[in-house]
Amino acid sequence: MAERSFVEEVKKLRLTEGELFRGEGILAVTKALLESGVSYVAGYQGAPISHLMDVLADAQDILAEQGIRFENSASEATAAATLAASVNYPLRGAVTFKATVGTNVASDALANLASGGVTGGALIIVGEDYGEGSSIMQERSHAFAMKSQIWLLDPRPNLPSIVDAVKKGFELSEASHTPVMLQLRIRACHVHGQFVAGANRRADFTLKDALENPQRDVSRIVLPPASFVHEQEKVKERWPAAVRFIEAHKLNEFFSEDADDIGIIVQGGSYNTLLRALERLGLADVYGRTQVPLYVMNVAYPLVDNEVLRFCMGKRAVLVVEEGQPNFVEQNLATILRQAGSPTVLHGKDMLPVAGEYTAAELLKGARAFGERYGRLQPLPVPAPVRKVIPLKEVAQIGVDNAPEPALPLDENVHARPPGFCTGCPERPIFSAMKLVESELGPHHVSADIGCHLFSILPPFNIGNTTMGYGLGGAGAAALNAPAGKRAISMMGDGGFWHNGLTSGIANAVFNQSDNLTIVVDNNYTSATGGQDILSSKAHNPTRSTGHAIERAVRGVGVQWVRTMRRTYDVAGMRDMIKEALTTRQKGPKVLIAQSECMLNKQRREKPLVRKAIAEGKRVVRDKFGVDEDTCTGDHSCIRLSGCPSLSIKTNPDPLRTDPVATVLESCVGCGNCGDVSHAAVLCPSFYKAEIVSNPTGWDRFRQRVRAGVIGWLQRGEAKRRAAYAF
Amino acid sequence: MSGTQPIKIAILAMGGEGGGVLADWIVDMGEANGYVAQTTSVPGVAQRTGATIYYVELYPEAQAEADGGRPVLALMPLPGDVDVVLASELMEAGRAVQRGLVTADRTTLIASTHRVYSIAEKSALGDGRVDSAELLAHAEKAAKRFVRFDMAQAAAASGSVISAVLFGALAGAGVLPFSRAQFEATIERGGVGVKPSLRAFGAAFARTQGAGEDEKPLPAPAAAPQPRHPAVRALVERVQREFAPALHPVLFEGVRRLIDYQDLDYAGLYLDRMATIAALPADEAHRLQLETARHLALWMSYEDTARVAALKTRASRFDRVRGEAGVEEGQLLAINEYMHPRLQEICETLPGGVGRWLLNAGAPRRLVERLTRKGRVIRTSSLHGYLLLRMVAAARRWRRSTTRYAEENGRIEQWLERIRSTAINHPELAAELAQCQRLVKGYSDTHARGLRNYDTLMAAFQRAGARMAPATLRELRDAALADEQGTRLRELLVRHALT
Incomplete structure (x- = not known):
């Protein structure tokens, strides 16, 4: 059972021609697959494309209607190898996994697939886990595309562009007999937007047709001498075919091409952020009408020499916005310009950071540097030196074009919040x-x-x-x-x-x-x-x-x-x-x-059942842990052995003590870890477990009355004795 | 070119706090009321208790149509270019300021003032909390307008979640071009937990519109003590007669604690001991006397099994657990204690002679050790468990004869003597010395570690004598609380040549 249920969202997959789709990027990709007539989809879950897998899992009835085979692959390698079905047969297939870790695992299969080439469209959707919030090493999928010669799409991060990239991706794959990789950055996967849906399409040639009429072509198998032929084929046939397709179908976009004699070349994925930077600099408006010519590469690999040269023709300088390193695109552009004898000056990582995410602030700085260098922007006035007074906090100069630097003293007060085990996690x-x-x-x-x-x-x-x-x-x-x-x-x-x-x-x-x-x-x-x-x-x-x-x-x-x-x-x-x-x-x-x-899954499953049982009048016992504030001495050994989000601290109610005491928050699920740790580590006697009985039985109530009677009588006597000395 | 700007909203929240729900509400409200809306986020592992940012942009549809274009909306906030920042917690508000998202020329910051402590704050050996006042000051200074109140409390009061309260505060702040009805219709369209959400929304809306932000009631002046028992009255009068008024609140508290812990005589002993400290030279604030009074009361009421049993069996404690566990009408409550008494603690509880015998006996000792290898769960709410703990609590009667009492009193006397002899020439150092009691706390291993650190500090103090600067002793004390292994303390001792 997946963490999120997409049963509601899945209904959007049934939208037909002309209806408006509203939702998340990754769901739009799923819809685009249905509209493209895929025969099979496979993949391995992982951020940011987990949702794609979960949506497909929840949409199995729709997939069945369309005759689509859906596999939860054992690994990314399995997923990539699944694309073998498109080698001999006109079957469209898509696989998905997280990049670049998934691409690493899949690279053997990807290389073999790319060598022999495909007949049916083969699309590899990779969720690029790069930049803020990423949990993996920072590398680019781009290298995999280049080394195996797989075309890499990096569309502008809006739903119509993403959907179009899926559909055109299949066509490009078929036109050039090459697998196509669609790179989706994490924010694009989760972006909420709209597009006008098309009708779902059922494939003409089915998996059944393939199984019953097997085809064999030794020239598609990676074994000498075919493998040597493949290498030649890649550069002599498939590459030129791809370039022709990209040009003919205008996969890359030009904006205000001749507006100025400087220009910016940007990968589709960074387009929105760059546009915002230009708009803030007064070089574009909110609708993307730009004064600076833009060449938007929705195809990150291969580069189209003709388009590059056309864009650079007559321009003094261009800036390439290419996130991550190495700067494959910049190097490639340099070669293209140099070999054509172009006098256009090429800027890139000299004005933008060599490594790290291209955030809005970084692109603002880079675009400003470029604009100033070529006189399109006046340099910002140097702020007059102000005599330092010892402030409570330094507030940087305000202005959108001069983003305030974080104030230093605050750093000590704002701690990192690393991810940790959930409340009640069995790990x-x-x-x-x-x-x-x-x-x-x-x-x-x-x-x-x-x-x-x-x-x-x-x-x-x-x-x-x-x-x-x-x-x-x-x-x-x-x-x-x-x-x-x-x-x-x-x-x-x-x-x-x-x-x-x-x-x-x-x-x-x-x-x-x-x-x-x-x-x-x-x-x-x-x-x-x-x-x-x-x-x-x-x-x-x-x-x-x-x-x-x-x-x-x-x-x-x-x-x-x-x-x-x-x-x-x-x-x-x-x-x-x-x-x-x-x-x-x-x-x-x-x-x-x-x-x-896993407690997260267990709670999701059991909570509604428990609520229902209580509503039906069934006897239900709920456990919750707690800490006695008057016996806790504020050493927090328990927290150091647990780190549970529900085990926190609060101000010590004891007027003589200053160290905060441990406390168990409302969110406790009563997993028992606190008690077991305090036993095993011989901590302190402050932990208690409260058992709350809903809908108690008659026997429960009788026992409680007896206990409460005796204990209450003893407690009242004890309280009275203490009260005598109170003041 | 059109000069209209998108409305830019950043939401800072922790995993599981409903930041995504809030973003979805804003988008839905925008789309339902003629706006192009976009939101995105980087959830990833942030779902697992980490911090994350949701970012929303809204652009008027009519404007776009008039201008004949589709707005290109950004997927991440640009520092200095955000209209509204919503933060589900105070440190997250601080993070927004830190990241430059909150600026005085335009940003309305709407934040809850409650704290969800970071792991660094929680796991400190003493008090590692960040000062909320600092965070508030930073936020106040950075924002154009700072709307704040305890939204966790507001959410709990209306049986809802913090995202609904934030949504209400956003409506109340009046920074978005939507009416209250449009906000409320959005919640209703969502269809999940509508009633409590609307309740929380309404409360937050009223709170934000009202003038009063975070008004704290003035603390009531402490009432003069009204003892009824003649012997208690004598002790109270003794405090009033013999000690400076500045010390009265702490001394009253100490007397109260020690009568409760042992008896009237014990409280008398406390005042006898304090009298020798009160006679020492004092600064205007009576810092030395105050610190000693506080720490002496704590030391004299050291935690032992009898004390724990007494505290666990009280009616007031049963009521507190009832409240903390959220027991409702018609539900029953059972309370289970996690205890792990070992041979050491049992011997400390038994009358002096018996305790010493058991500690040194052969077979009986091994038997007890075997029986206490595992922790026990005692159900205080059952007759058996309750009576057992009451019996343990009764061991208070012979507490004075126990080995533990002798040990603790020996240490207390030694500590007081050090304070007295140091205070004659160096009251500031003596005040630092008094606070070293803070290291000795807790039970079993924790207590042993604290005591070890305390002894180390005292040995270092002995070595340096009056040449030790008060700041050095303070530094050593903080170092002892820096880690469990005593690494920092050892480093510092080496640096100060005190090993």
Whole structure:
């Protein structure tokens, strides 16, 4: 069950010719796929295209109506290889994953696909996780497009342009027998906008046709001598075909081409931000009517030499706006201009940052530098030096064109808010237990993986030494396997395990006779990508096969020492099991499977059921933890061993104490971690668990009356004695 | 060229706070009322408790038609170019100021004044909180207009969420070209939790339109104590007679605490000890005396099992739990305590002789150790659990005979003696010394760590003697609270050549 349900949004996928679609960018892409007549879609979830997968999962009835096969691929490599169906048959297919990590995984299949070329349109939709909020290394998909020769689309971030890019992408792919990559930046995926829908289209040639009439063409298979032919074909046939198509269909756009003798070349994805910068500088209006000629490259690769030369003709200088590094486009432009003997001066990373996201503020600065250099803008007056008085806070000079720099003193008061485990997360107690083991056995080398569990590297746990990629936690500790007083610990999520960790980590450890410990976090979903089902999910999923235990797979590849902890909230139990794995004399890899359902998903599923049960008058017990403010002394050890968002602090109500006391917020889901940690770590007696019984039975009420009678009588006596001394 | 500008709105929120809902409401309101609306965000891992920004732009449709164009709307805010900033929490408002999104020429900042503490603030060994007044001052100075109140409280009061309160404050601030009815119609179109949302919206709207922003009631002057018990009256009168008025509130509190903790005599001992401190040279603010009075009361009421049991079984505590757990009419409540008494704590609770015997005995000691290896959950709301804890609380009677009492009193006397001898020549240093009690707190390992740090500081103090600057002692104290492993403290001791 995915984190977000798209059942409502999916209705928009049924819109037909002329109706207005309103919604998110990624949903518009889905609609565009339906309008393009795809026969199959596959992918692997991950920000920012998780929603695309979730929408498709919720739209299976519509897909079935259109005869579309939809796969939740095991990995991005699987997804990319799925495109093989378009090699021999006129089948349109699309796959999607997160870039650049997904592209890395998929690159083997992508390279083979690109070498042989395609018959049906093959579209690879990559969610570019670059810039603010990104959780991965900062690289560009552009390099993959160049090395395998896949055409790369980077459309302007508005819904009509994005939808058009999907449709034209298929046509371009077919016209040039080359797969096409559509790059969508994170903000474009989530942008809300409108476009006029078209009718959904059913493919003429179906998967059934392909299966029943298999076709074979040895020249499309990557094996010598065909592979050498492919290389020639790429540059002699497919590339020129693509360029012809791009030119003929005007995929790239020119604005106010001849308005001035300077101009800006910008990738489609950065168009809106650049336009805002120009508008603020008085060089454009809010509708995009610009005084500075613009060449908008909705196709980021390949460059169209003719268009570049046409744009630069008669211009003194052009500025290229190209986000990220290396500056592939800038280098390519330089070659084009140089070889044509063009006198146009080329600017790019000399006026814009070499690396880092091209934010509105950065583009404003770059465009201003360009405008000033060529006399289109007057330099900003240098502010007169003001005598420094010690201010409460320095407020920078105001003016949109002179964005205020953040004031320094505030930095100390505004803390980072790193992502952490959710309230009630079953992964928290695993790391609490590891902290306790650390205090007994000393620190160990921890090879971390990708997934929610990676938040352990942040405060308060500070556990984890390296992370090498999704599912590669086990592999990351492969070398650290020598006779020593300690064993290395590897982390792996269930998502990573099924993605490749079973082979790259576990099987590899068996084969190479590793002695290390791998902890597999089994929370029933690929939680970090939005809670999608996987093989080991417990949920019944009508269109997927679930319930395949990780333990069986691990034993299947030959691990002898396997333990499954069925309730991670048992901190002491977790601690003891990890200790055993780290100290046992038994040789060979140790695998500890830590099971408990992702709380985010569990709550989403159970909350409505509990509400319903209470409304129906059924007896329901709700747990909530709390801290006694008069016994808490404000040391916050409990917080350092948990980091739960619901475990916070508040001003100490005790007039004699100053340190804030711990407190449990309303959002507590009563997972029990607080209590177990305070037991296992022998913290303090301040934690209590309140059990609130809704719709109590008659027996409940009777017992309560007896208890309350006796306890109340004793409490009143005690209170009276104290009251005598009160003042 | 048209000079009309889009309306630019940034929303700063944390994952799960409904920032997305708020953005969607604004977009829906815009689209329903003749505006081209666009919103986007970078959710990513921010869903998992991180901070994130939602950005909305609105442009009048009629203007676009008149000008014959479609506006190109931006996907991220440009610092210095934002009309309205909505922040769901005070530090997030600070973040907006930090990022340059709030500027005095145009930005209306609408923020909740409540705090959701950062992990750095929460996990400090002492008090790591950022000063809200600082954040408020920054925001006030940066914004053209700063609309603020505790919106978490407002949300709770109307049984809704903070996004509805922010939406109401946005309407009330009157910075968008939409009427109250248009705002409310948007909530109704949303169709989820409409009634509570409208309630929260209305309250926030009224609050924002009203003149009063964040008026705090003046603290009521403390009433003169009215003891009824003659012996208590004697203690109160002694405070009034023998001590400077500035000390009275703290001393009253100390007396109150120690009668509750032990008995009248114990409170008398407290005043005896304080009398020797009151005789020391004092500055105008009586800082040394105040700090000693506070910390002495805390030390004398050190946390032991009997104290915890007494506090846990009170009627007032049962009521507090009832409130915190949100128990409603017709629901029943059970209270479970997580306790982990170990041999050490049991011996400390038993009468002196018995405790010492058990601590040194062979087989009985091992038996108790085995029985206490695991923590216990005690249900205080059951007869069995309640009576058990009352029995433990009764151990107060022989507290004076316990080994723990002897140890704590030895330390207290030593501490007081140090304060007294230091104060003669250096009252400021003595005041810092008094505050070192702050390190000794908590239970079991936490208590042991605190005590270790305290001993380290006292040893360093002993070594340096009166040559130690008050600031150095303060610095060492803060260092002891910087990390659990004592790393910072060790570094600092080396730097000051005090090892």
